[in-house]
Amino acid sequence: MSLRLENVTFNVDGEPQIYQTDLTLESASMNVLLGATRSGKTTLMRLMAGLDRPSTGRIFWNGEDVTGLRVQDRDIAMVYQQFINYPSLSVYENIASPLRILKKKKNEIDEAVRQTAKMMKLSDFLDKKPLDLSGGQQQRCALARALVKGAKLVLLDEPLANLDYKLREEMREEIPKIFSASGAIFVYATTEPEEALLLGGNTAILHEGRITQFDKTPTVYHHPNNIITARTFSDPPMNFLRLQKQGNKITFGDGTVISGQGPLSSLENGTYTAGFRPNHLELNPQNKSGIKFSAKLNITEITGSETFLHMEHDGEPWVGLIHGVHDLPLDQPISVYLDPTHIYTFGQDGNLVLAAHYTEGRE
Amino acid sequence: MKINKSALVMSLYILFLMLPIYWLINMSLKTNQEILSTFSLWPNDLTFDNYLVIFTDASWYGGYLNSITYVVMNTIISVTVALPAAYAFSRYRFMGDKHLFFWLLTNRMAPPAVFALPFFQLYSSVGLFDTHIAVALAHTLFNVPLAVWILEGFMRGVPKEIDETAYIDGYGFFTFFRKIFMPLIASGIGVAAFFCFMFSWVELLLSRTLTSVDAKSIAATMTRTVSASGLDWGVLAAAGVLTIIPGALVIYFVRNHIAKGFALGRV
Numbered sequence: 001m002s003l004r005l006e007n008v009t010f011n012v013d014g015e016p017q018i019y020q021t022d023l024t025l026e027s028a029s030m031n032v033l034l035g036a037t038r039s040g041k042t043t044l045m046r047l048m049a050g051l052d053r054p055s056t057g058r059i060f061w062n063g064e065d066v067t068g069l070r071v072q073d074r075d076i077a078m079v080y081q082q083f084i085n086y087p088s089l090s091v092y093e094n095i096a097s098p099l100r101i102l103k104k105k106k107n108e109i110d111e112a113v114r115q116t117a118k119m120m121k122l123s124d125f126l127d128k129k130p131l132d133l134s135g136g137q138q139q140r141c142a143l144a145r146a147l148v149k150g151a152k153l154v155l156l157d158e159p160l161a162n163l164d165y166k167l168r169e170e171m172r173e174e175i176p177k178i179f180s181a182s183g184a185i186f187v188y189a190t191t192e193p194e195e196a197l198l199l200g201g202n203t204a205i206l207h208e209g210r211i212t213q214f215d216k217t218p219t220v221y222h223h224p225n226n227i228i229t230a231r232t233f234s235d236p237p238m239n240f241l242r243l244q245k246q247g248n249k250i251t252f253g254d255g256t257v258i259s260g261q262g263p264l265s266s267l268e269n270g271t272y273t274a275g276f277r278p279n280h281l282e283l284n285p286q287n288k289s290g291i292k293f294s295a296k297l298n299i300t301e302i303t304g305s306e307t308f309l310h311m312e313h314d315g316e317p318w319v320g321l322i323h324g325v326h327d328l329p330l331d332q333p334i335s336v337y338l339d340p341t342h343i344y345t346f347g348q349d350g351n352l353v354l355a356a357h358y359t360e361g362r363e
Numbered sequence: 364m365k366i367n368k369s370a371l372v373m374s375l376y377i378l379f380l381m382l383p384i385y386w387l388i389n390m391s392l393k394t395n396q397e398i399l400s401t402f403s404l405w406p407n408d409l410t411f412d413n414y415l416v417i418f419t420d421a422s423w424y425g426g427y428l429n430s431i432t433y434v435v436m437n438t439i440i441s442v443t444v445a446l447p448a449a450y451a452f453s454r455y456r457f458m459g460d461k462h463l464f465f466w467l468l469t470n471r472m473a474p475p476a477v478f479a480l481p482f483f484q485l486y487s488s489v490g491l492f493d494t495h496i497a498v499a500l501a502h503t504l505f506n507v508p509l510a511v512w513i514l515e516g517f518m519r520g521v522p523k524e525i526d527e528t529a530y531i532d533g534y535g536f537f538t539f540f541r542k543i544f545m546p547l548i549a550s551g552i553g554v555a556a557f558f559c560f561m562f563s564w565v566e567l568l569l570s571r572t573l574t575s576v577d578a579k580s581i582a583a584t585m586t587r588t589v590s591a592s593g594l595d596w597g598v599l600a601a602a603g604v605l606t607i608i609p610g611a612l613v614i615y616f617v618r619n620h621i622a623k624g625f626a627l628g629r630v
Contacts, residue, residue: 049531051527051530051531070530071527071531072530072531072534072535076531077531078528080524080528084524084525084528086525086529086543087547088546089543097532097534098533101532101533101534101538102533142528145528145532149533
């Protein structure tokens with residue numbers, strides 16, 4: 001079982017929505033499409049589902065060309081960001097509907113519906129109409145309907161985006177379980193890097209209609225192949241600053257100079273963009289190698305156990321994510337520390353030159 | 364004593380609103396002699412003879428049957444034709460869709476009288492004159508555009524994702540339309556049917572022009588009732604009362620959806 005997109009493009013009114021894309025999803029794999037809104041996640045999914053026909057290119061299912069095949073004739077299921085159910089049917093009938101179309105036997109349908117409902121914790125609501133349920137229950141109903149027929153390709157388009165925080169946490173734990181039980185190809189679109197990391201599997205980073213990188217999720221996270229991927233796969237986004245290497249001397253944008261040691265010493269002489277994740281900034285240096293940067297603190301946001309520092313460094317907006325609650329004076333220069341092993345170095349074309357070399361700590 | 368002003372205004376409003384209807388009912392329960400001779404706020408000599416005339420005389424009750432026949436035919440045809448058209452307008456983009464959609468309504472900009480002559484000539488020459496279907500078809504000219512507009516508004520309120528989910532579930536188009544989609548726009552269909560019904564029920568000119576005996580409508584019957592002894596006031600009033608009833612019944616059944624219907628489903 002595999003889904004293969006070959007040279008697929010998609011245009012609307014001559015405007016390219018998806019640029020030439022090649023992608024192969026292997027059987028029983030969890031695949032996350034990660035990208036900002038309007039990056040083409042939904043469009044790509046609709047192409048996979050067959051709801052839209054690619055402008056050029058072909059789509060293969062198990063090696064068989066399915067480009068242009070009717071949606072009804074494909075073995076797929078899809079869940080939208082909005083809670084889409086059939087409002088006029090009860091929850092039971094909603095879940096049963098794909099099976100009724102397949103003309104399954106009555107007792108088979110009943111068994112499958114009750115089992116799926118139990119898994120989705122909907123057993124108590126089978127007689128209700130979807131619109132009488134809470135948002136989370138409505139979305140679980142949609143998920144149940146998608147899963148009940150055991151489709152081999154399950155497309156989830158930001159299924160948790162409209163749920164509240166608590167429910168989202170719950171469902172995030174459920175989905176990998178459901179996935180491993182189904183043996184299907186899952187495609188999961190999200191805007192949140194955190195979700196991609198939680199779900200594991202493979203991640204494709206989408207940016208303005210292009211897949212910038214597709215690989216195992218940890219690989220993409222640790223070795224983003226360019227600035228765009230690195231920025232997308234970091235929440236809050238990665239911080240950047242200019243880096244100049246000359247001999248044994250490394251000069252940062254604001255004039256901070258360190259002697260090139262450790263991994264950074266392997267760089268060729270030249271100008272680069274350095275990037276690092278917000279959670280690697282520290283208020284107190286952990287070890288001697290920490291580079292000290294000064295920045296102007298604009299806003300602090302305290303979210304319980306963590307503090308976000310919104311700063312400005314050499315004209316670049318920086319975000320720091322610090323453990324604990326910190327009450328710091330605003331509009332004042334502060335010193336922050338960064339371990340140079342956490343620095344990603346990108347060439348002037350935006351491609352990764354040197355990945356960060358960290359092994360410990362939060363990633 | 365303190366006077367509740369809003370209650371007073373309301374009472375006056377209802378009084379003025381109900382006055383003509385009350386007077387119609389009042390008249391229908393009087394004899395012709397009482398109507399013409401005295402001024403009475405309620406029937407002195409209560410009689411149901413006027414209603415008896417209508418229910419026994421075939422030329423009277425036949426008018427009702429004819430009207431209801433072509434009104435129901437028209438409503439069914441209009442809604443049946445408008446459903447797929449409205450679906451296409453709400454779901455697909457095609458060349459000139461927006462223009463076509465707007466210009467549909469221009470059919471309603473001309474008064475029915477404009478079409479009386481061409482319809483009369485056309486139906487006479489194809490042998491449809493004085494049939495129920497003739498009136499029903501003539502009224503679809505006005506009702507189909509309106510029904511399309513109303514239904515399109517309701518259909519637009521149904522997310523396209525529901526259609527797609529149904530296709531993904533394996534529904535064919537027609538099963539989906541019947542089992543999933545129609546129940547979702549049921550109130551829209553009701554409102555569209557109501558507007559078709561009301562237009563067709565109150566329209567006088569075309570129905571009178573296109574019928575003579577076999578399919579003569581109640582509105583036409585009422586305007587032609589002059590006997591040797593002059594106008595039969597009581598019977599006419601009774602016919603008027605009976606003509607209001609079907610409309611009132613239909614309004615009662617769709618009352619909860621009517622506001623949305625007037626906004627063509629766009630609220």
